Amino acid sequence: MMDLPSLVSDYTIDKKHLQLVIGIVREGDVEYYSFDNNKKERLIPPEHKLFEIGSITKVFTSIILLEMEKEKLLTSDDFVGKFVQNVENDYLNKITLRNLATHTSGLPILATNHNLAQKRSNPYSMYTEQDLTAFLSIADYTDSIGSFGYSNIGVGLLGYILCKVSGCTYDELLKKYITSPLKMNETAVMLDAEQKGRFLNGHASTGKRVPHWDLSIHEGAGGIVSSVSDLSLFVQANLNDDNPLSSTLQKSHLPIWIGNSNRHFGWGEDKLLDKDILWHNGGSAGFNSYLAFNKELRVGVVLLSNYSFFSNVLMDYYWSQILKWVTKKEPSQGMMIDSTGIKILEEIMQRETSLK
Template sequence: MRDLQRFVSDYINGKKHLHLEIGMITKGEIEYHSFGNTQKKSAAAPVHRLFEIGSLTKLFTSILLLELECQQQLSTDDTVGKYIHNGKNDYLNKVTLKSLATHTSGLPRLATNLSSKKNRYNPFSTYTEDDLLAFLSDAVFTDQMGSFEYFNTGVGLLGYILCKVTDCTYDDLLKKYITGPLNMTETAARLNAEQNARFVDGHTSTGKKMPHWDSGVHEGAGAIKSSLHDMCLFVQANLNEDHPLASAIQQSHVPIMIGDSSHRYAWFSDTISDQEILWHNGSTFGFSSYLAINKEQSIGVVLLSNYCFGSASIVDEYLDAIYKFITKKDLYPFTPLEPVGKQILEAMTLR
């Protein structure tokens, strides 16, 4: 796309450590684009650099749920209480795996006993299985059940349950059911030494280098690292019905009724030029990601960035607030990645 530069110019401005990788998929054909710091040496070609994809992980966890149901290892209508054996909380006997995948269980965005004070820049690293079970033992959010409330807690719990049901690690499940069949060899929650060498540094929007996240028991909500190459394969699989995972993936696209509203397994929907798109985004304290597909035209887009939207530093937030109060301008303009991806997909739709 000759005019791609105009879509990314505002986003790349001022980001001296930036790696922005963009994949555009049209009827099975992939077009790769790379923007950012070309002066800095890298251990890998742009399409094979590894990024934290954050909440794009939730798409994988939902597909794992649906594939395990196809394998008759569980049901999406099973309750959490069926698998959390040390809990006598009746609320857990009402919450289903389906409600975890669709953000309708009533659970909060973050568990009430998760504190970022222990490690502000790596907030999930110290949260253990015992912490999760302690939270669930007296969690009661019955009044919010059926209503949409985006959360990490619930999908993290879903990933934890899937591992318990199968007696596998999250990476084992990914390799067996998704990354193996789709030949996504550069995608994992926990990286080996060779993969770590291709893992780029993440930054806040102010340019501050951030530590990589350790998701621990929340792996299912945001632990995956991947490359542009692999994420384009994932988009292709979502646009193609001729592969082993087609049934589960296609099922994740179909809206289901929960209460009076329709929801999907992890996906969000929007409209571009009167055509439906399915999308999701992801963010950690050093990375941003965006993925969207238009099934009607068989096109899709992936964006991976090693800058996040915003800053994890309280000092940055205070300085920005003071500067804005005095000058009426942002000291640190926080540019999100999603509008860039949506504009690119819209241009692909119209051409």
């Protein structure tokens, strides 16, 4: 029997308002676990509580790209300049939609004209289509094309292009291509009244309640809200061939040689117990998430938390750094959930290996 309380103890300590929900996924089975320090939220079944999933959204955006490519609405080799015709910039005719999906366009993590401090509690809500156009008109990262550089603005731009080509909102694309086929009825950008009732409050690393994020132009980079139940369905779809998206998901698992390394559409790749895992994490001002799976053993894990791994208040950040220096360890409030997810997945993989 897995000792989950021990595996998550480093993360759960000192988090008064914590809602941590875990899905342990096997090919044909899902087990849910929750660690709940807030009694007020216990009326909602843990697997149906809704969280911001942050950058895990990027995986969904890449899947939408591949689905639209399958319908011949565009190709991943199309140049970005084809879709931003109101901007004259030769750099945009050197980078492709594939570059945006694999973080190899050279674009920075944020646009140079994006001032996060303008509204620190909801930093993406202020960035407009006009701001994006202004940035793209002068952007030139030609020397970095082909090299990996994680880019929120890059995948945000990809989502923006997919919406322009289709004439749909990002929420509509998500429903059409992914959530409806996979029956992920709790996953969306725009929530209805019932879903809003299950949408948890988010907390900064210090425990302070913070507003939900509005991603605006960056919806494709981090705008999705979901549950551990739905994300476990998504992991199962990636482990199984018997679903409407199987061919597209399989394509997203294949490495693509770009520049000097292998990349994937949306996914990160790593090794655990000498076996390949595909994964992505996410974070916002009030939430932290992690999703990973191993195809060989047909297992995966999903973790969703309503605590951020950083604070949106600069003084809180400095205080956490002082604590880190004094205690010689990472403050529990500021831990990313990734390390906990990796420990759980490693335990699952060890058990599955011993059974084979």
